[in-house]
Every structure is written in C-alpha cells, then in structure tokens.
Amino acid sequence: MSDTFKTIAKFQYSSEAQIIKGRLESEGIDVFLSDNFTIDTDPLVSNAIGGVKLKVLTKDALKAENILNNISKYSLDDEGNSLDCPNCNSNKIQLFSTIKDFKSFFSFIIGFLFGTLPFYAKDKYRCDVCNHEFDIKL
Structure with a gap:
C-alpha cells in the first residue's frame, strides 16, 4: 500500500484541527495538517482556501473517520x-x-x-x- 494521504476533515481554524489531530495521534494514527500556517497568518482567507485540511494515511482513513464520528x-x-x-x-x-x-x-x-x-x-x-x-x- 502506498503512503498517500486522504483528507478526512476540514476546519475553519487550526486550533480546532490541532485538537482533533491530538485525539487521532493518541490512537496511533499519523496526521498531517495542510494550510494551517497560512490560516494562522491570516485567518480571513480560511474560507477562500477551503480551511485547514486534516489528512491521514489512506490505510488509517476508516479508523480515523470512525473516531471523528464518535466525537460529539x-x-x-x-x-x-x-x-x-x-x-x-x-x-x-x-x-x-x-x-x-x-x-x-x-x-x-x-x-x-x-x-x-x-x-x-x-x-x-x-x-x-x-x-x-x-x-x-x-
């Protein structure tokens, strides 16, 4: 299986994504955030670039999505x-x-x-x- 990433969630601000990232990493899932530094620099561009993307390895996507669905x-x-x-x-x-x-x-x-x-x-x-x-x- 290749080491490709799949976007499983998008957030308006990186602080939201960091919290979910920590939760997924505590379950042993490797997580990558994209566009978080851009949005931290200028939060007003979040909607224009599609927010902070939370990505996991394709092999871990189903497990990560199940964890996200269980978070209220x-x-x-x-x-x-x-x-x-x-x-x-x-x-x-x-x-x-x-x-x-x-x-x-x-x-x-x-x-x-x-x-x-x-x-x-x-x-x-x-x-x-x-x-x-x-x-x-x-």
Missing part, C-alpha cells in the same frame, strides 16, 4: 450534560457567533475597515432540529 459536535453545560432546546427539547444544540445586534455589527464594520478581526461577537445556541436560537441564562 453538540454543546454541553459546565457539568458535561447535554443542553436541551427550550422549544423542542432536542439535545442537538450548537454554539455559534452572531452579529445581529448593533454592538456586534459596529464591531464587525470597524474590523472590516481596519483589517482586523471583530473584537465583539454575541454567542448564541441553535437547535439543529427546529433551528430555534436562544441564550443560556447563567
């Missing part, structure tokens, strides 16, 4: 319990950033004009089942 992408509370949607009680909740309010929109405009990343964004949760958006009250 859904949000947990501080005790490690899954969050529930207040609308439909589903536990398929993801955290996302939004710029819907004036403060985050103004921050986005300033960041865009001066070539920096926005310094303020509002985090919310979204249910994958009913698309309900909500905040968690602490």
